[in-house]
Amino acid sequence: MISAALFYGFSAFIIIFALAVLFAPNPIVSALSLAATMVGVAGLFFALGSHFIAAVQITVYAGAVMVLFVMVLMLFDLKKEDAVSAMYVRFLKISVAGVILGLISGAITLSGFASNTTIMSVDTASVTPTKKLAVLLFTKYLLAFEVLGILLLVIAIGVVSVSRIKGGTHAKS
Amino acid sequence: MNQDAFVVTVNLIKMAVIFLLMVQLVPILVWVERRGSAFIQNRFGPNRVGPLGLLQLLADAVKFAFKEEFTPGKGHKAFFYMAPIIALLPGVLAFGSIPLSIPFTLSGDGYSHTFATQVFDLGIGIVFVLGVSSLAAYALLLAGWGSANKFSLFGALRASAQMISYELALGLSLVGILLCFGTFNFSEMIAAQEVPLTFFLFGKEYTFLSFLPAWGIFYQPLGALLFFVSVFAETNRLPFDLPEAEAELVAGYHTEYGGLKMLMFYIGEYGHMMVASALMATFYFGGYTFPGLTVVGVQEFFSGTLQIESANLISIFTMLVFHVVLMTKILIFLWIFVWVRWTLPRFRYDQLMDLGWKTMLPWAIFNTVLTAVFLLLRGV
Numbered sequence: 357m358i359s360a361a362l363f364y365g366f367s368a369f370i371i372i373f374a375l376a377v378l379f380a381p382n383p384i385v386s387a388l389s390l391a392a393t394m395v396g397v398a399g400l401f402f403a404l405g406s407h408f409i410a411a412v413q414i415t416v417y418a419g420a421v422m423v424l425f426v427m428v429l430m431l432f433d434l435k436k437e438d439a440v441s442a443m444y445v446r447f448l449k450i451s452v453a454g455v456i457l458g459l460i461s462g463a464i465t466l467s468g469f470a471s472n473t474t475i476m477s478v479d480t481a482s483v484t485p486t487k488k489l490a491v492l493l494f495t496k497y498l499l500a501f502e503v504l505g506i507l508l509l510v511i512a513i514g515v516v517s518v519s520r521i522k523g524g525t526h527a528k529s
Numbered sequence: 530m531n532q533d534a535f536v537v538t539v540n541l542i543k544m545a546v547i548f549l550l551m552v553q554l555v556p557i558l559v560w561v562e563r564r565g566s567a568f569i570q571n572r573f574g575p576n577r578v579g580p581l582g583l584l585q586l587l588a589d590a591v592k593f594a595f596k597e598e599f600t601p602g603k604g605h606k607a608f609f610y611m612a613p614i615i616a617l618l619p620g621v622l623a624f625g626s627i628p629l630s631i632p633f634t635l636s637g638d639g640y641s642h643t644f645a646t647q648v649f650d651l652g653i654g655i656v657f658v659l660g661v662s663s664l665a666a667y668a669l670l671l672a673g674w675g676s677a678n679k680f681s682l683f684g685a686l687r688a689s690a691q692m693i694s695y696e697l698a699l700g701l702s703l704v705g706i707l708l709c710f711g712t713f714n715f716s717e718m719i720a721a722q723e724v725p726l727t728f729f730l731f732g733k734e735y736t737f738l739s740f741l742p743a744w745g746i747f748y749q750p751l752g753a754l755l756f757f758v759s760v761f762a763e764t765n766r767l768p769f770d771l772p773e774a775e776a777e778l779v780a781g782y783h784t785e786y787g788g789l790k791m792l793m794f795y796i797g798e799y800g801h802m803m804v805a806s807a808l809m810a811t812f813y814f815g816g817y818t819f820p821g822l823t824v825v826g827v828q829e830f831f832s833g834t835l836q837i838e839s840a841n842l843i844s845i846f847t848m849l850v851f852h853v854v855l856m857t858k859i860l861i862f863l864w865i866f867v868w869v870r871w872t873l874p875r876f877r878y879d880q881l882m883d884l885g886w887k888t889m890l891p892w893a894i895f896n897t898v899l900t901a902v903f904l905l906l907r908g909v
Contacts, residue, residue: 358533384674391667398660408713411656419663420693426670427689430682486653486713 362403370396378449384429391422408486543648547625555799556586562867569871596788601677604785608675613786613793616668620800622661626654627807628715630817630852631824633844646848647715654715655707658808659700662763666692668797669765669772669782676785684781687878688765688772694885695762695769701893702755705900706812709748718745719816742820745813751896753813755889760805762885764798766866768873771881806862810855817855827851 373396376389394417401410493501560575560583567574575582600609625648634643651657666689673685707713710721726741727734746753762769773781783794810816827850831843876884 358537388667388671395664407651407653408656411651411653411660414660415656415663419660419666420696423663423666423670423689423693426667427686430670430674430686 359403363400366396366399366403369399378453379446381446384426387422387425387429391418391426394418394422408489539644540648543644544621544625547648548621551621551624551800551803552796554803555796556590558799558802558863558867559589559795560586561864562870565864565867566871569868590792593789593792599787601785604677605675608671609785610790612668612672612675613790613797615671616665616794616797617800619661619665619668620797620804623658623804624800624807625649626651626657626715627804627811628719628816629807629855630848633848635841635844637841646852650714650716653713654718655703655713655808658804659696659703662801662804663692663696665763665797665801668794672786672794673782676782678785680778680780681782681784684772684774684778684784688782691762691765691769691771691881691885694882695759695889698755698885698889698893699759699763701890701897702752702759703812704893704897705749705752706745708897708900708904709745715811715816719811719818722815723818740820742815742818744815749813749896749900751892752900753809755893755896756812757805757809759885759889760809761866761869762881764801764805764866766798766802767870768876769881770875771878774875802863802866803859806859806866807855809862810858814858817851819854822850822854824851 370393373389373392377386377393380386380389394413398410398413398418401407401413563585564574564576564582566572575585578585578588600606628645628647628650630646632643632645634641636642669685669688669692671685673681673683673688676682706718710718712718712721722743722745724743725736726743726747727736741747765772772778773783775781778784783791786794824847827847828843831837831846837843837846
């Protein structure tokens with residue numbers, strides 16, 4: 357009963373804020389709604405019993421990535437964006453979101469996941485999920501994990517080199 | 530009563546108790562802060578209202594409650610009202626997941642229930658605390674943006690940049706202690722710190738001074754120092770209070786706030802300090818345990834020496850004794866927070882960023898690697 361209430365509560369929370377991301381005229385309201393959506397997704401993970409993923413979801417996405425987004429948005433002068441948030445901008449946003457949603461749901465349907473519904477139950481009492489996750493990450497998926505790490509390093513170096521072209525933030529002129 | 534409904538009710542009551550505990554500690558801390566600063570600066574401080582000026586807080590609270598409500602004309606009203614409430618939440622949620630004492634059991638005819646003295650035992654303890662504390666940046670961002678004031682916005686931007694920078698050093702400084710104890714769970718960590726202090730090197734076991742407990746500070750002195758410095762930055766306390774540097778930014782993100790809303794920011798800040806002190810005590814100073822103080826010993830003291838017969842009362846009193854131990858440790862760290870605030874001057878912003886990225890982060894990585902190498906030598 358409680359798990360059902362949690363599921364529907366968090367789902368409603370996520371849907372409301374996801375819609376707010378699309379329909380809010382102010383980019384900052386959009387970004388904050390996205391952060392709230394992340395918190396809602398973390399809540400769903402908590403309700404499913406995967407506490408570690410939920411906490412990492414909050415720390416990384418809601419606590420770091422979205423804070424940076426909001427911070428950068430606040431540095432801009434948003435008066436123009438407020439003024440031009442006309443119909444066509446919203447139409448563009450909604451149509452892009454619709455196309456992506458269609459692609460994802462199409463991919464899920466076509467991959468045979470929908471027809472083959474075996475519900476996996478997690479025995480939360482006997483295993484320590486965090487340890488299991490760590491062991492999997494550092495044995496079976498070690499290569500993917502390391503490659504992702506290198507990818508992130510490449511991105512970081514790329515961002516630094518791009519921002520330093522013509523002096524970057526330290527431009528003399 | 531339904532078992533689920535019972536657990537939910539108990540947890541909600543515990544949440545309310547934790548919140549009230551935090552709110553009640555704030556006036557005392559404000560008093561300690563003002564009298565402590567006066568003591569350090571050779572002044573008197575508030576000493577007119579009540580004994581030692583203790584009732585000054587009551588007068589202040591009444592003043593806060595009756596101040597005029599005002600909102601900046603061009604601000605974002607919803608954000609402006611949301612920010613102080615969001616500032617309160619992370620501290621309460623984080624404090625709720627820290628075990629404040631041993632569990633106690635209430636039993637009678639036909640029922641027996643053991644209550645844990647923490648709102649939720651998630652098993653991942655510290656990851657959850659780091660997660661919810663990182664959400665505190667939103668309160669400052671919302672306050673800064675919602676006020677439509679350039680000083681507020683500057684303060685908010687500084688605060689978020691600072692919190693994200695120091696979160697890295699904070700997280701990495703904890704990896705060492707997590708490796709040592711091999712768990713995320715606070716209760717297991719505290720249990721691991723009860724045994725006598727032992728060092729393992731090259732497969733040999735050395736025990737020094739058997740009365741010393743295996744507190745984290747003996748294994749991770751560098752980690753403890755880095756952790757303590759980065760929580761100063763996370764709580765926006767001096768010497769890291771750039772977000773509200775009054776010489777440059779009036780009052781930073783809460784320039785436009787007054788009355789109870791301002792007080793809520795204060796409670797949020799002190800709540801963060803309490804969480805930081807509780808974490809410091811739990812990780813590095815044995816949590817609610819103290820060498821020589823055992824559960825059985827305390828129970829025997831109550832049943833034997835004091836002749837208390839009710840098992841429920843003994844259980845509750847034992848819980849309270851261990852709670853007082855933890856509270857004493859927390860209060861000692863809170864005093865260090867106050868002490869440092871009135872001793873060190875404020876950093877310049879580039880110094881702050883240099884310290885975070887070029888000093889703390891490399892040392893935290895070094896600490897992690899060193900701990901990992903030692904654990905490998907120990908041969909776990």
